[in-house]
Amino acid sequence: MTDGLEADVEGTDEIAQRRDDLAARVRSHAGEIARELAVLQGGDYGQETFDTDGGSWTLKYEAGDVQYLRFDPKSGSETYVVSSKQPPEPEPLETALADYGAFVEAYNEHVRSFDGILEDVPDEFPAIESTAELVAERDRIVDRIREVGNAMAAQLHRYDGEYGTYATTVSGTRWELKWDGDVASYLRVGGSDGTYLLSQYGPPPAPEVRRLAEDVPAFVADFNDHVDDLEADLERVSFDGR
Known part of the structure; x- marks a missing residue:
């Protein structure tokens, strides 16, 4: 029988590295969405929530960059996929990323909903009387x-x-x-x-x-x-x- 003190301890470095790599990629990608939202809304600060079949995603941005991206699944606890603190645990991150593509599509549909909204807005105005x-x-x-x-x-x-x-x-x-x-x-x-x-x-x-x-x-x-x-x-x- 092998003494427990002599058993090999499984390392987590590879898992943690994979988690950090994914979190960094999401932060970068969500940052692009944050910048686009800031341009669309006409301000540097704000937040927007997008619903998917899997739950809801809330993106908060400040100065054109993402402050946090929170996934609230229809079942289970919410996960801060991007935040100013440590990255999420691997399992909640995996669950969230399975729905991340749906979040991006919900954002794209949100942007497309504005297509043509300004087409009929006049860009010629009456003359202004001088004072x-x-x-x-x-x-x-x-x-x-x-x-x-x-x-x-x-x-x-x-x-x-x-x-x-x-x-x-x-x-x-x-x-x-x-x-x-x-x-x-x-x-x-x-x-x-x-x-x-x-x-x-x-x-x-x-x-x-x-x-x-x-x-x-x-x-x-x-x-x-x-x-x-x-x-x-x-x-x-x-x-x-x-």
Whole structure:
């Protein structure tokens, strides 16, 4: 009788090598499908599931490469044929690869289902109206408002300091001018959520300019009244140096 300690131990190197070779080939082949899906879907990230008679295959891709390929047979446990971890065991891999051709055909049928889908889509479109004239007129009006705002800022700077805000109510709406030196930082109409007629970020939409521009003269008139009141107050101040 042969002592068990003297019996030969069967090696697994050949099986493991065969498994790794198959897994590498599947990864490469499935990677081509992943890249095609990324092109078809118009993005670098996504996943797609394909049904076969043997089960379902889910391919997840990222940056145009396969992240995993999972086979969920109709009977038995799911197998990650391709994954970021170790390759599957030989027997589950063998079961999955027996259905791999059906998975590829399901993918091909998926692609063929899009044949002709764009044939009747028009590739000629109506002419686009230019906004150049409207924008030019909007900018002309805003530039004029900015000139007025800067003139007001210069007066406020002279009397009230380097920076600050002047606010009044026009037609029941709050108008607020903020100045920094001789420059208007912003002119806001309607409180904190209102419209910035003047700002550092660019002009407001043309409809807002149209809606508010008519009240600019009233805003200026209120400011002038404010200046007149200040001048009257100053006139009443006396200083006797004796």
